[in-house]
Amino acid sequence: MSTTTSRRTTSAPGGSRRSARPDRAAWGFLLPFVALFLFTFVLPLGYAVYQSLLTPVRSGPLGLGPATLGFAGLDNYALALQQSAFLESFARVLLFGLVQIPVMLLLSTALALALDTLSHRWAGILRAAYFLPYGVPGVIASILWGFLYVPGVSPIVDLLGKVGLAPDFLGYDNVLWSIANIVIWEFAGYNMLVIVAQLKAIPQELYEAARIDGASTWQTAVRIKLPLARPALVLTGVFSIIGTLQLFAEPLVIKPLTSTVTNSYTPNLSAYNEAFANNNIYLAAAESVILALVASVLSFGFLSLVNRKERRDAR
Amino acid sequence: MDTSAPSRRAVLRWGAGTAAALAAAPALTACGEAVGAARTTRQAPTRRGQKVKLVFWTWVPMQKTVDLWNRTHPDIQVEMQTIPANVQGGYQKMHSSLTAGNPPDLAQVEYHELPGFMLVNGLTNLSDYGADELRDSYVPWQWQQGVFDGKVYTVPQASGPMGLFYRRDLFAKWGIETPTTWAEFEQAARVVKARGNGARLCAFAPNQPTWFAAMCWQRGARWVRTEGDTWIADMDNDLSREVADYWERMVRDDLVFVEPDMSSAWYKHVQTGKIAAWVGPQWGDALLRGNAPGTAGKWRVALLPQWKAGQNASANWGGSSTAILQGTRHPREALRFAHWINTDRKAVDLNISVGYGWPAATGIFRGSALDKPDPFFGGQRYNDVFTVSDRTIDTSWKWSPTTDADFAQLQDAFGASIAGDGSLAGSLAIAQKRTVDNLLAKGLKARSAR
Numbered sequence: 001m002s003t004t005t006s007r008r009t010t011s012a013p014g015g016s017r018r019s020a021r022p023d024r025a026a027w028g029f030l031l032p033f034v035a036l037f038l039f040t041f042v043l044p045l046g047y048a049v050y051q052s053l054l055t056p057v058r059s060g061p062l063g064l065g066p067a068t069l070g071f072a073g074l075d076n077y078a079l080a081l082q083q084s085a086f087l088e089s090f091a092r093v094l095l096f097g098l099v100q101i102p103v104m105l106l107l108s109t110a111l112a113l114a115l116d117t118l119s120h121r122w123a124g125i126l127r128a129a130y131f132l133p134y135g136v137p138g139v140i141a142s143i144l145w146g147f148l149y150v151p152g153v154s155p156i157v158d159l160l161g162k163v164g165l166a167p168d169f170l171g172y173d174n175v176l177w178s179i180a181n182i183v184i185w186e187f188a189g190y191n192m193l194v195i196v197a198q199l200k201a202i203p204q205e206l207y208e209a210a211r212i213d214g215a216s217t218w219q220t221a222v223r224i225k226l227p228l229a230r231p232a233l234v235l236t237g238v239f240s241i242i243g244t245l246q247l248f249a250e251p252l253v254i255k256p257l258t259s260t261v262t263n264s265y266t267p268n269l270s271a272y273n274e275a276f277a278n279n280n281i282y283l284a285a286a287e288s289v290i291l292a293l294v295a296s297v298l299s300f301g302f303l304s305l306v307n308r309k310e311r312r313d314a315r
Numbered sequence: 316m317d318t319s320a321p322s323r324r325a326v327l328r329w330g331a332g333t334a335a336a337l338a339a340a341p342a343l344t345a346c347g348e349a350v351g352a353a354r355t356t357r358q359a360p361t362r363r364g365q366k367v368k369l370v371f372w373t374w375v376p377m378q379k380t381v382d383l384w385n386r387t388h389p390d391i392q393v394e395m396q397t398i399p400a401n402v403q404g405g406y407q408k409m410h411s412s413l414t415a416g417n418p419p420d421l422a423q424v425e426y427h428e429l430p431g432f433m434l435v436n437g438l439t440n441l442s443d444y445g446a447d448e449l450r451d452s453y454v455p456w457q458w459q460q461g462v463f464d465g466k467v468y469t470v471p472q473a474s475g476p477m478g479l480f481y482r483r484d485l486f487a488k489w490g491i492e493t494p495t496t497w498a499e500f501e502q503a504a505r506v507v508k509a510r511g512n513g514a515r516l517c518a519f520a521p522n523q524p525t526w527f528a529a530m531c532w533q534r535g536a537r538w539v540r541t542e543g544d545t546w547i548a549d550m551d552n553d554l555s556r557e558v559a560d561y562w563e564r565m566v567r568d569d570l571v572f573v574e575p576d577m578s579s580a581w582y583k584h585v586q587t588g589k590i591a592a593w594v595g596p597q598w599g600d601a602l603l604r605g606n607a608p609g610t611a612g613k614w615r616v617a618l619l620p621q622w623k624a625g626q627n628a629s630a631n632w633g634g635s636s637t638a639i640l641q642g643t644r645h646p647r648e649a650l651r652f653a654h655w656i657n658t659d660r661k662a663v664d665l666n667i668s669v670g671y672g673w674p675a676a677t678g679i680f681r682g683s684a685l686d687k688p689d690p691f692f693g694g695q696r697y698n699d700v701f702t703v704s705d706r707t708i709d710t711s712w713k714w715s716p717t718t719d720a721d722f723a724q725l726q727d728a729f730g731a732s733i734a735g736d737g738s739l740a741g742s743l744a745i746a747q748k749r750t751v752d753n754l755l756a757k758g759l760k761a762r763s764a765r
Contacts, residue, residue, distance in 0.1 A: 055758060056757065058757070062545075062546065063434070063716075063758065063759035064430075064464070067350040067351065067436070085727065150579055150580045151580060153583055256575060257578055257580070258575065259520075259733060260734060262727035262730055263723040263727055273720075273723060275407070277719045277723060278717065279406070279410050280720070280756060280757065
């Protein structure tokens with residue numbers, strides 16, 4: 001309660017005065033961020049865009065003579081978009097996201113709500129336990145799960161085989177969902193933590209009021225907690241959309257285990273292979289820029305969608 | 316908003332239009348910036364008594380060989396740096412170092428990567444430094460892998476002549492004779508399926524286009540050739556399709572496991588005797604020895620099965636050279652080291668002990684560490700088989716400068732066909748088309764063979 005009042009007193013009059021004359025001190029504090037942002041984000045992005053517009057021009061017998069860089073216009077983009085495998089990779093991650101994001105967010109929300117109602121000592125231990133997978137690097141997690149998927153090595157496959165089931169976790173139709181399973185295992189706990197933090201920020205008075213009004217635990221969760229946890233849900237949703245499009249480490253690690261994960265299984269993997277296996281950095285740059293564009297369109301699209309709904313709801 | 320957005324087609328058209336317009340205006344092109352090596356090799360003058368230091372990048376653990384060189388050659392000290400193996404990042408590191416102008420003096424480069432390095436002017440023309448005199452020390456076809464336009468660009472190191480590794484105990488148990496033709500090999504596979512209690516003769520690895528290329532190589536196919544200044548992709552030919560159809564039948568009739576080789580599942584099958592044979596390269600001996608020690612003494616090696624009885628054709632899988640990268644200041648010293656590490660008897664023996672492959676130096680096999688009975692292969696002098704195999708490799712096989720990309724796409728097509736989408740033979744047609752695309756994307760002239 002005290003924090004709300006203090007914020008109100010400082011921000012109301014001060015805010016209007018400061019907006020008239022930008023504070024030098026604020027710029028001073030921002031400078032390290034702006035510098036880092038420019039050097040690690042804007043500059044590489046600009047360089048990628050620049051490279052995506054170039055193409056080598058060859059000379060000499062069989063093109064093995066010296067080469068120079070020429071301007072390609074949007075040829076690299078055209079080439080990328082003509083590759084059916086690259087377009088399919090987008091369709092694949094979109095399908096992946098359509099299934100994986102709702103499943104993961106539902107799971108995270110359910111866990112968060114459950115933990116929020118549990119007694120404190122247990123909640124702390126369980127929260128740490130659920131969060132633990134996030135501490136495991138994605139590559140390690142994928143290796144770990146990879147072993148659990150491979151027949152002949154995996155105890156799970158062996159056990160299921162003994163009871164007459166013969167799941168092919170790495171088969172053509174299943175491997176995408178096996179990867180989704182790894183991603184959910186990794187990130188459900190992390191998203192849960194974000195939602196829990198938001199739930200903790202809800203003033204206890206609301207719960208007291210609800211209890212006095214005779215609301216059940218279920219009603220409190222659905223009518224009070226969920227609407228108030230909305231910012232956290234939106235945030236985790238955006239993270240998940242971006243994460244889905246950037247899907248990379250999991251399929252890369254699973255790839256040697258099965259022929260069903262192709263070299264352009266996800267857009268990121270495709271760009272990676274263009275750059276690192278085919279040494280075609282110009283096409284790779286174009287593919288990366290396309291990926292960045294799609295990711296920003298989808299995440300900003302999602303944000304504006306939920307914000308518009310929020311504004312309409314507020315009215 | 317939707318109405319103002321240009322359609323994809325319009326954007327592409329605009330792109331093509333601007334590209335054409337801008338290409339015509341030289342002022343707007345990227346100022347003639349060079350592609351690839353930023354620094355050109357130039358011999359630095361050395362004073363008497365001055366120590367030369369060379370940096371050597373490799374993923375083969377050859378430190379002992381390098382130590383021996385450093386002990387015996389105090390004036391030229393070599394520092395070996397271990398890099399990630401081949402396409403797992405090693406080559407990209409080399410390409411980046413070339414572009415950045417700080418390459419190592421020497422690096423290990425596989426034969427099929429050499430045209431790709433030529434494309435970025437990444438290798439030193441060793442003919443300028445007397446490399447042609449060394450020619451007689453090496454197996455001719457391996458030497459030729461590093462010769463472009465009559466000039467020598469690398470020193471060959473090792474290769475992988477193919478053979479048939481098989482479990483003699485299991486063959487005896489199931490009453491199988493060692494197959495000498497591919498027809499007999501298929502027959503053997505049927506017997507194993509019938510009597511093997513879940514075992515298979517071998518595995519088909521859709522992830523291994525280099526292996527499949529070797530199979531086509533043996534059949535007599537040639538995947539790449541040049542006509543004038545044009546590269547010609549020719550994967551989709553009758554001979555390769557015959558090979559593809561053969562393995563298609565093996566897969567469809569469930570005569571082989573379908574799984575990536577050298578993977579945990581494959582090793583498990585090898586360890587437990589579920590796989591009774593492997594059509595593999597000479598360097599595969601180290602893989603079997605290291606990953607299935609429990610099967611020691613039960614393995615034997617035979618020549619590759621033939622397409623026609625009485626033929627004697629083999630092929631190669633893998634193989635590397637010691638390349639002297641563009642930009643070194645000590646090409647003469649680097650060439651001396653490269654020649655020594657690949658021909659000195661002690662050096663070769665040390666290399667063999669770490670499984671570097673089949674020596675590229677001629678006449679070095681006799682009396683080397685490879686030339687003795689091996690308990691893992693039941694006391695067989697199994698390398699005698701590879702000596703014959705090595706002699707019968709058709710040496711006219713050529714690689715494209717885009718091998719990695721071509722093979723990645725062949726691998727993807729294989730994966731799809733195994734999952735029921737197309738056939739192995741159809742994959743060859745896809746790969747051929749993609750190869751042409753890849754070559755064109757690099758700014759080369761290219762077309763399909765038909």
